[in-house]
Amino acid sequence: MLSRRDFLKLGSVTAVTATATACSVVGREVAQRDLPESLSVPTPESGGTAVNPIWRILNRAGYGPRPGDLERVTAMGMAAYVDEQLNPDAIDDPAADLIERNLSLYHMDIGQLTAQEEKDAARELIGSTIARALYSKKQLYEAMVEFWSDHFNIYLRKNQFMPFLKIIDDRDVIRPHALGKFRDLLTASAHSAAMLVYLDNVRNSKESPNENYARELMELHTLGVHAGYTQQDVQELARILTGWGVRPRGLREGRVFLNENRHDFGEKKFLDRTFPAGRGQEEIDEALDLLAAHPATAVFIATKLVRRFVADDPPASLVERVAQTFRDTDGDIKAMLRLIFLSDEFAAAPLKLKRPFTYMISALRAINTDLGRSRQIGRWLEMLGQPIFLWPTPDGYPDTSDAWAANLLPRWNFALNLVHNQIPRATPPLEKLVEVGGVDTVDGILDLFSGLVNGRSLDSETQNLFTAYVGNGPISQPETRQRLQDAVALMIASPTFQWT
Amino acid sequence: MQTQTFCDEYAQVSRRGFLASGLQSAAALLFGNQIAALPDWMPRFALADPHVGPRGDTLVCIFLRGGADGLNIVVPHGDETYYQKRPTIGIPRPDDNSAEVRTVDLDGFFGLHPALAPLAEIYRAGDMAFIHATGSPDETRSHFEAMDLMERGAVTGDYSGWLARHLATLDTGNESALRAVGVGDMLQASLTGAVSATALQSIAEYHLQGQDERVGEMQALLQALYAQNEDILTRAANQTMAAIEMLGGIDTEGGTGNGRVYPERDFGQALQMVAHLIKADVGVEVACVDVGGWDTHVAQGSVEGVMARNLDDVGQGLAAFYEDLGPQMDSVTVVVMSEFGRRVQENGGLGTDHGHGNMMMAMGGGINGGKVFANWPGLHDEQLDGPGDLAITTDYRDVLGSIIQNRLNNPRLTDIFPNYTVNDLGLALPNS
Incomplete structure (x- = not known):
C-alpha cells in the first residue's frame, strides 16, 4: 500500500516525465513498493494438486496474482473478494488513479484528438490497457473491460481515425458500463462513432443500405446467430438504422447523429413487430430496447460470460441461471458475475x-x-x-x-x-x-x-x-x-x- | 540422447493422434456431428469432413501490401489510352527508341516493367503467366477492407481465411507442424483459423532462446513437463518441438547454386527461407509472404524510382527462387496478388491513388505459362470503374480457385470461396 507521502512523491515524478507512457511512470514506483514484507513459501504438505477456486478467480477474473495476493484473498474468502471486486470504486487503487491521471489523449475531445498523431493514440490506448491490467487492483473490472472490448470488438487499423475513436469508445462506452447494465452498454455502443465507422453504419442510407452493423448488432452483440431471426430482420433493422452515423464532414468532429436525409422513414417490420412510418430516433431506441430485452440476448450474453469464466463448453445449468438473472435484473452485469463466481460450476471448473x-x-x-x-x-x-x-x-x-x-x-x-x-x-x-x-x-x-x-x-x-x-x-x-x-x-x- | 527421447515420444503421439482421429470420424458417421469429427485442436469451422487425397503442389502466396500499381507492372503498352493518362510515369513502349529503358514485351499488347525482365525469361519458358484486370469486388478502396475481403475469400459470414479453409478441407495425411507457414511475426489473415499454422520469422531463430550450452537440457525439461498430462498442449508442444527439430536441421547457408542470388532486403530473404523449407522437405504445403511499400500516392517513378526498386526485388527474388528450386518447381506454384490496383490517371504528385482492377502473377511448372490471361476492359473513361479505375473482368477467386483445384488437388472450392462459383481459367494444368 502506498502511503500518502509516497503518493505525493509519485505525483512529482509524473510531472517531470509527462511524455512517458502510463507504464513508465507507474512501473518502478509502484511495483517495488507493492511487494509484501514477507512471502510465504509453500511446502509439499501445503500444496494439493487440485486448482483452488481462489487461484482460479485470480487468474480468470483478472490477470493472475501478484506476490501476496493469494494469501490476502485466501484470508478474506471468496465471497468477500467477489464483493470487493464488484465494487471497484471502493477499492483503494493509487496505481490505477495514477495511470488515469497520466493519460493525456483520453482527456481530449474528438477535435483535439484528431490533431494528434495516430500512433500516439494507439500507444496510449494499448499502453494504458497493459498498465491497468498489470497494476490495477480492480482486476475483475479490467477483465470485464477486456471481455466487452471483445464483445464489441473494434479494429484499430480500420482507418486512420480509429485510434482516436477507439479511445473515446474505451472511455465513454466500455469503461463506464463494464459492470453496469447491459442495456446501457448496448446503447452506449450504438452511440459510438468508432462502432458505426467500424461496422459501416456510416455508409447505411435509404438509397444504398449497408447491413453490416445491423447484422452484427443481432448476431454478435445481442441475439446470437442461432436466435431464429431472418435475413428479412437484418434488412429491416438496417433500414431502421439508415442515416444513423457520424457527420460526413464531421468525421473529425466524430459526432453521432441521425441524418434525416439518409433515413428511411417508411414502415418496417422487425422481429414480428411493426415499426410505424414516420419515425427516426425513436425507432432506433425501440429496436435497441427490443434487442436488449429479447430472451435470446439473455442466453447469448450468459453463455459468453460462462464460457469466459467457467468453461469452453459452458455448463447449461449455469447458463440458464445466469440468463434468468439477466432477465430478472434487467441485464445487471454485477449480479450475473456474482452468481457465476459463487457457483458450484465455477468451484469445479475445468481447466482453460x-x-x-x-x-x-x-x-x-x-x-x-x-x-x-x-x-x-x-x-x-x-x-x-x-x-x-x-x-x-x-x-x-x-x-x-x-x-x-x-x-x-x-x-x-x-x-x-x-x-x-x-x-x-x-x-x-x-x-x-x-x-x-x-x-x-x-x-x-x-x-x-x-x-x-x-x-x-x-x-x-x-x-x-x-x-x-x-x-x-x-x-x-x-x-x-x-x-x-x-x-x-x-x-x-x-x-x-x-x-x- | 535428448533427440532420441523426443523422436520416440513424437512417434507415439502421432500414432495416438492417428487412432484418435479415426475414432472421431467413426463417431461423426454415427452422429453426423461435424464438430465432433474434428480433433479438439483443429479449427472449428462448420465444414463437412475434409476431402482425403494426396498432396499437390506447395503453394507460395505472395501479397503485395498497399495496392500495387498493376498497370505499371504488367504494362498494357498496346493501349494508347495508357500513355495518354500516364504521360510522366508511363513505362515506354517496347519499340520506343527515344527511351533507353522500355517495357519488356510479352505478347504484343502487354509487357513487363523493365525491372521485371528476369520474369520474362520464365514467362518464355512457359512457367509463368500473368492475369490482368483481375481483383476482388470490394468497392471501398480501403486497404484494410480490401485486404480483409481478399484474404478471407468471402464477403460475409466466415471469419476464417481462404487458405485456412483450404487446409481444413483437404486431408493429405500430412501431420507436419510446418504444413502452413506464415513468414513474419503474425499469421496472414488468409491463414486465420488454421490453428496448426506456424508464424516463422527466421529458420535460424525458431528455437528456444537461452544459453546455447543449456538449451538442449531446457528443451528436454519442457518436453518432460508437457508430457506429464495428456491434453491439447501436449500435442502442440510436440509439434513445436518437431518444428524446432526440423528447422534446426536445415542448412540455411546454401546459396542457389545457379549464380543468381536472392536480393538482400526482406522479400528476397523470405523467399530464400521458403526455398530452404521446400528443399528440406519438411511438409510445407502453404507458405505466405508479404511485401510492403506499394502505396505509391506520390512520386512512384517510372522505369526508375521507388516502385522500380520494389519491383527489382520482386523480379530478382522470384527468378532466384525459380532457379534455386530448379526441377522442384514442377511441384511448386507461386501466386502474387495485391488488394487493389491504382487509378489509371497519374495524379498531380506523380503517383497514383487507390484503384480497383489489378494484375496477378502465377509461376510454377504446373502453370499454363507464356500467356497473359486478360479480358481487357479498356482504359477509356467510360470503360473505367468508379472514380477512374481499371475494371475487373476476372475475379481473383477464379485465379486462386483454378490453382487450388488443379495444383493443390482440393475440389472443395465452395467451402473455400462461399457463395462463389469458380470459373476455371485454364491457368493451371491438372496435377497428374
Whole structure:
C-alpha cells in the first residue's frame, strides 16, 4: 500500500516525465513498493494438486496474482473478494488513479484528438490497457473491460481515425458500463462513432443500405446467430438504422447523429413487430430496447460470460441461471458475475488455457515485474498472437482453449527472455523476491517461485525434474544461479502456468 | 540422447493422434456431428469432413501490401489510352527508341516493367503467366477492407481465411507442424483459423532462446513437463518441438547454386527461407509472404524510382527462387496478388491513388505459362470503374480457385470461396 507521502512523491515524478507512457511512470514506483514484507513459501504438505477456486478467480477474473495476493484473498474468502471486486470504486487503487491521471489523449475531445498523431493514440490506448491490467487492483473490472472490448470488438487499423475513436469508445462506452447494465452498454455502443465507422453504419442510407452493423448488432452483440431471426430482420433493422452515423464532414468532429436525409422513414417490420412510418430516433431506441430485452440476448450474453469464466463448453445449468438473472435484473452485469463466481460450476471448473494477453500479464505479475516504457512488450504480444485492439473481424479474439494452443514457442521464449532480463525495461526483481522470501537453498528457491507462479509447491515428480536441472551446487555459484533463473522461466513456460 | 527421447515420444503421439482421429470420424458417421469429427485442436469451422487425397503442389502466396500499381507492372503498352493518362510515369513502349529503358514485351499488347525482365525469361519458358484486370469486388478502396475481403475469400459470414479453409478441407495425411507457414511475426489473415499454422520469422531463430550450452537440457525439461498430462498442449508442444527439430536441421547457408542470388532486403530473404523449407522437405504445403511499400500516392517513378526498386526485388527474388528450386518447381506454384490496383490517371504528385482492377502473377511448372490471361476492359473513361479505375473482368477467386483445384488437388472450392462459383481459367494444368 502506498502511503500518502509516497503518493505525493509519485505525483512529482509524473510531472517531470509527462511524455512517458502510463507504464513508465507507474512501473518502478509502484511495483517495488507493492511487494509484501514477507512471502510465504509453500511446502509439499501445503500444496494439493487440485486448482483452488481462489487461484482460479485470480487468474480468470483478472490477470493472475501478484506476490501476496493469494494469501490476502485466501484470508478474506471468496465471497468477500467477489464483493470487493464488484465494487471497484471502493477499492483503494493509487496505481490505477495514477495511470488515469497520466493519460493525456483520453482527456481530449474528438477535435483535439484528431490533431494528434495516430500512433500516439494507439500507444496510449494499448499502453494504458497493459498498465491497468498489470497494476490495477480492480482486476475483475479490467477483465470485464477486456471481455466487452471483445464483445464489441473494434479494429484499430480500420482507418486512420480509429485510434482516436477507439479511445473515446474505451472511455465513454466500455469503461463506464463494464459492470453496469447491459442495456446501457448496448446503447452506449450504438452511440459510438468508432462502432458505426467500424461496422459501416456510416455508409447505411435509404438509397444504398449497408447491413453490416445491423447484422452484427443481432448476431454478435445481442441475439446470437442461432436466435431464429431472418435475413428479412437484418434488412429491416438496417433500414431502421439508415442515416444513423457520424457527420460526413464531421468525421473529425466524430459526432453521432441521425441524418434525416439518409433515413428511411417508411414502415418496417422487425422481429414480428411493426415499426410505424414516420419515425427516426425513436425507432432506433425501440429496436435497441427490443434487442436488449429479447430472451435470446439473455442466453447469448450468459453463455459468453460462462464460457469466459467457467468453461469452453459452458455448463447449461449455469447458463440458464445466469440468463434468468439477466432477465430478472434487467441485464445487471454485477449480479450475473456474482452468481457465476459463487457457483458450484465455477468451484469445479475445468481447466482453460490462458489467452496470450493474460499469459503475458500474469507472467509479469507473478514475479512482480517492473515494466517501463517497453516497445518490445507490444511486439511480444504480436508474436504471442493477441496484439490488443487489432482483431480485424467483429467477433473479437477467440475465447476457447483450442484456438490458442498452436503458438507455444513465443510463450516459452517470452518467459525465458523475461526472466533473463532480455526484455528492455521489463525487470523482474528476482534477487529481491528471494531476499523477501527468506530462502537460501535450491529447493527453497524452487518452492518460493513455484508458490508465486503456480500457487502451490511442485509435485514430487516435477520437483525432481527441476532439481535435476538445477543441480546441487551452492546458490552462490554463477552456474547454479543461471540454472535457477532458467528454472523460474521454465515454470512460467510450463503447461501448469498456461492453464488456469 | 535428448533427440532420441523426443523422436520416440513424437512417434507415439502421432500414432495416438492417428487412432484418435479415426475414432472421431467413426463417431461423426454415427452422429453426423461435424464438430465432433474434428480433433479438439483443429479449427472449428462448420465444414463437412475434409476431402482425403494426396498432396499437390506447395503453394507460395505472395501479397503485395498497399495496392500495387498493376498497370505499371504488367504494362498494357498496346493501349494508347495508357500513355495518354500516364504521360510522366508511363513505362515506354517496347519499340520506343527515344527511351533507353522500355517495357519488356510479352505478347504484343502487354509487357513487363523493365525491372521485371528476369520474369520474362520464365514467362518464355512457359512457367509463368500473368492475369490482368483481375481483383476482388470490394468497392471501398480501403486497404484494410480490401485486404480483409481478399484474404478471407468471402464477403460475409466466415471469419476464417481462404487458405485456412483450404487446409481444413483437404486431408493429405500430412501431420507436419510446418504444413502452413506464415513468414513474419503474425499469421496472414488468409491463414486465420488454421490453428496448426506456424508464424516463422527466421529458420535460424525458431528455437528456444537461452544459453546455447543449456538449451538442449531446457528443451528436454519442457518436453518432460508437457508430457506429464495428456491434453491439447501436449500435442502442440510436440509439434513445436518437431518444428524446432526440423528447422534446426536445415542448412540455411546454401546459396542457389545457379549464380543468381536472392536480393538482400526482406522479400528476397523470405523467399530464400521458403526455398530452404521446400528443399528440406519438411511438409510445407502453404507458405505466405508479404511485401510492403506499394502505396505509391506520390512520386512512384517510372522505369526508375521507388516502385522500380520494389519491383527489382520482386523480379530478382522470384527468378532466384525459380532457379534455386530448379526441377522442384514442377511441384511448386507461386501466386502474387495485391488488394487493389491504382487509378489509371497519374495524379498531380506523380503517383497514383487507390484503384480497383489489378494484375496477378502465377509461376510454377504446373502453370499454363507464356500467356497473359486478360479480358481487357479498356482504359477509356467510360470503360473505367468508379472514380477512374481499371475494371475487373476476372475475379481473383477464379485465379486462386483454378490453382487450388488443379495444383493443390482440393475440389472443395465452395467451402473455400462461399457463395462463389469458380470459373476455371485454364491457368493451371491438372496435377497428374
